[in-house]
Amino acid sequence: MSDILFQPYRLNKALELNNRILMAPLTRCMADDNLVPTDDMVAYYARRADAGLIISEATIIRPDGQGYPNTPGLFTDAQIQGWKKVTAAVQRAGGKIFAQLWHTGRVAHPYFFGGEDVLAPSAEKVEGTVPRRRELTYVTPKPATLNDIQQLVQDYAQAAANAIEAGFDGVEIHGANGYLIDQFLHHDSNKRSDEYGGSPENMSRFALEVTDAIAASIGWEKTALRISPGAYFNMQGDARDRQVFDYLLNELQNRDLAYLHIGIFDDSMEFDYLGGRASQYVRSRYHKTLVGVGGFTADSASQAIDAGEFDLVAIGRPFIANPDYISKVRNQQDLVTYTDDMLATLV
Numbered sequence: 001m002s003d004i005l006f007q008p009y010r011l012n013k014a015l016e017l018n019n020r021i022l023m024a025p026l027t028r029c030m031a032d033d034n035l036v037p038t039d040d041m042v043a044y045y046a047r048r049a050d051a052g053l054i055i056s057e058a059t060i061i062r063p064d065g066q067g068y069p070n071t072p073g074l075f076t077d078a079q080i081q082g083w084k085k086v087t088a089a090v091q092r093a094g095g096k097i098f099a100q101l102w103h104t105g106r107v108a109h110p111y112f113f114g115g116e117d118v119l120a121p122s123a124e125k126v127e128g129t130v131p132r133r134r135e136l137t138y139v140t141p142k143p144a145t146l147n148d149i150q151q152l153v154q155d156y157a158q159a160a161a162n163a164i165e166a167g168f169d170g171v172e173i174h175g176a177n178g179y180l181i182d183q184f185l186h187h188d189s190n191k192r193s194d195e196y197g198g199s200p201e202n203m204s205r206f207a208l209e210v211t212d213a214i215a216a217s218i219g220w221e222k223t224a225l226r227i228s229p230g231a232y233f234n235m236q237g238d239a240r241d242r243q244v245f246d247y248l249l250n251e252l253q254n255r256d257l258a259y260l261h262i263g264i265f266d267d268s269m270e271f272d273y274l275g276g277r278a279s280q281y282v283r284s285r286y287h288k289t290l291v292g293v294g295g296f297t298a299d300s301a302s303q304a305i306d307a308g309e310f311d312l313v314a315i316g317r318p319f320i321a322n323p324d325y326i327s328k329v330r331n332q333q334d335l336v337t338y339t340d341d342m343l344a345t346l347v
């Protein structure tokens with residue numbers, strides 16, 4: 001393994017990372033019933049503060065963004081105060097942390113927010129039931145009106161401002177994995193015929209409006225984005241999605257994100273319409289800081305970074321299994337293998 005992973009990396013004027021390993025965003029469903037981070041979550045994140053950057057578990061921007069039990073929020077004062085404890089503990093230990101901002105769109109469930117409407121680009125429902133709450137069947141969403149969309153953009157920007165108030169070093173917009181922003185970007189979920197659908201420019205509009213509104217609120221150097229050009233989760237791929245992401249990546253190339261992050265579970269997956277792996281596709285069109293993820297070990301990640309495939313790596317499941325992942329890798333110690341039963345406790 002080369003030592004590239006342990007070289008510092010300057011994201012921009014405001015932020016330098018101590019190493020090139022990010023802790024991937026990992027939903028744990030352990031916030032309290034008011035969606036406030038708990039003291040156990042404070043300790044969990046602080047134990048991982050030696051990552052170059054922690055990306056928080058996905059955190060909902062408003063009540064109707066919730067699709068899983070006990071996922072934290074960033075829309076009430078109590079939630080902001082709860083996150084302050086997390087960010088302070090991470091920073092006290094020398095780390096940095098971004099908040100991942102989330103709205104689940106059509107995979108939200110009214111059960112969680114006591115509401116009626118689930119908002120999405122179009123009335124295209126997901127078949128199936130909510131993980132961890134299998135008795136809840138997904139509902140047909142209501143297509144967001146232009147007013148709904150404007151309000152969503154404002155609410156993303158407000159949640160980003162709340163994240164900064166809570167002490168986060170920045171935010172990562174969750175534009176990946178089949179959730180609201182991604183639903184606008186894929187033909188499977190976006191059947192609109194207004195200015196938010198039908199063409200690559202229109203389908204990219206919501207993602208770019210959210211990104212620009214957040215950057216206007218907290219600054220580009222604190223604004224990052226995660227995207228999934230390959231549909232793989234709660235979403236069917238469509239060859240036409242390629243043009244949408246070609247357009248989006250070109251627009252992003254002209255902006256100054258802190259970084260762009262690929263959303264995928266396994267980067268060895270190939271997508272016909274992308275001409276290969278998601279990371280190869282994004283790298284060929286985006287030449288600023290790129291974060292790769294999905295099934296990497298420290299060895300394979302350092303090779304990929306050496307080869308210029310991406311600049312930083314995010315590590316997910318191994319970080320759940322090994323709170324001391326960074327020191328173990330640095331000292332070439334054996335890692336504990338991740339298993340799904342580890343999700344039951346916050347170690």
Ligand code: FNR
Pocket residue numbers: 024025026027028056057058100174176177226263264265266293294295296314315316317318343
């Ligand atoms: C995830 N992943 C994820 N992604 C995201 O953008 N926001 C999230 O909140 C979550 N939550 C989450 C929970 C759990 C339990 C897993 C296993 C995964 C995806 C994650 O960030 C990452 O892309 C994948 O885990 C692939 O990386 P590893 O685990 O192979 O290193």
